[in-house]
Amino acid sequence: MSGLFGPMMVIFWKDVLLELRSRDLVVSVVVFGLLVVVVFNFALNNTPGRSEELAPGILWAAFAFAAVLSMNRAFVRDQEQGGLEGLLISPVSRDAIFLGKALTSLIFMLLVEAALLPIYAVMLDFSALSWYLMLTIFLGTLGFAVVGTLFSAMAVQTRSREIMLPVLFFPVLLPVIIAAVEATTRAVGGETFIGLGRWLPLIGVFDALFLVVCPWIFSFVVEE
């Protein structure tokens, strides 16, 4: 069980199996995502003419809330049954544990977003068939998953853990949310001040930076 990729996939597959058997995460987060759109539609008075400027914001607000909601659960199952301690005493590197959990969060969120995107496209009246949009969603969600997994591992240990994750998550993820909204506006055909050429690299740099920093810091978070 040495190496990075093997253990990472085992941890990922364990969470996928748990989810397949319980189905309590992805479905509920999708329903939550629909509720967010209904609320925003009335809060912002989204009329057909304005949807191009409002849709990217609503889309990413919903994705960000959904990401926090689903990542709040990322370590709960491991924590409750003492599974995380089992993982930590097994001969697996901390990087593999972190990357496995982050991969789980990434895939779950991409599934949720894949289910929500066509519905949003219909309800908010924009065209989702754009490679740039897909790339923006992938890069943005990767940023959510990497930083969110690290904070989730901390938040699950604290008192009032449901509130701790969003309090940590939103300020740090603000650049990703700004850049993703702007890139999405451009991708669905709206006008922005500067184009994708700057926003996508910004999310890319954020992702790369925290992909390096977070696994290293995770080893301090889970140590006894």
Next chain:
Amino acid sequence: MANTQSMERSDSLGGFPSIKTILALITGVMMLVDLYFIFMVAPTDSVLGHVQRVFYFHVPIAIVSFLAFFVVFIASLGYLMKRTSKWDAIAHASAEIGVVFVTLALLTGIIWARPVWNTWWTWEPRLTTTMILWLIYVAYLMVRSYAPTRSKGAIYAAVVGIIGFIDVPIVYYSVVWWRSIHPSPVVGPFAQADALDGTMALVLLFSLITFLFFFAYMVAERMELRNTEEALGRIRFTLRRRGR
């Protein structure tokens, strides 16, 4: 018990004034001189009038709060590497004082923005970044106190101290790009040479040094308070074990 007493005695260095006392004296004198400079010596701004004087508080406070979070970053790295309580004490004290300073920077900034930009608040890059800094370091203090144990709290706080600080430049540039219409900063990397009158610049510099001493004094005071808290905790622990 004897242990705690001997520790207290070694702290005060047998009658010599401690670093904290010296810092308190310097800060007190400089603060009075600084107030004199700001209200008596600095010329009144020809356009804005007296309200411009809040500038001599706002800019030093903002710079010192950024410095405080840099200290938190360095001390957090130090704590994760070395695991000595000293590093954590520096990070903790600096973060608490930093949050107070950044709150003051936001409040004085709001007072400053009203006459200058004709609005209390604008989502301009420096304002937004300062607001995000406030949120990140409030989260830092929350995580520290909500953690299951003291040592876990110290580690979690160090994590937020590092991640938060790395994040700040990215926040800044994302907001710069988001809203490219904003007035150019007066001091800092983009300073224009003729933006400030000579006397004004000197008063600003003096005020900055004053607030640096003030910050150092507050950190020293907070670290000593933390030592007392820890000593008190040990006494309570001992008493509880003896069945009191």
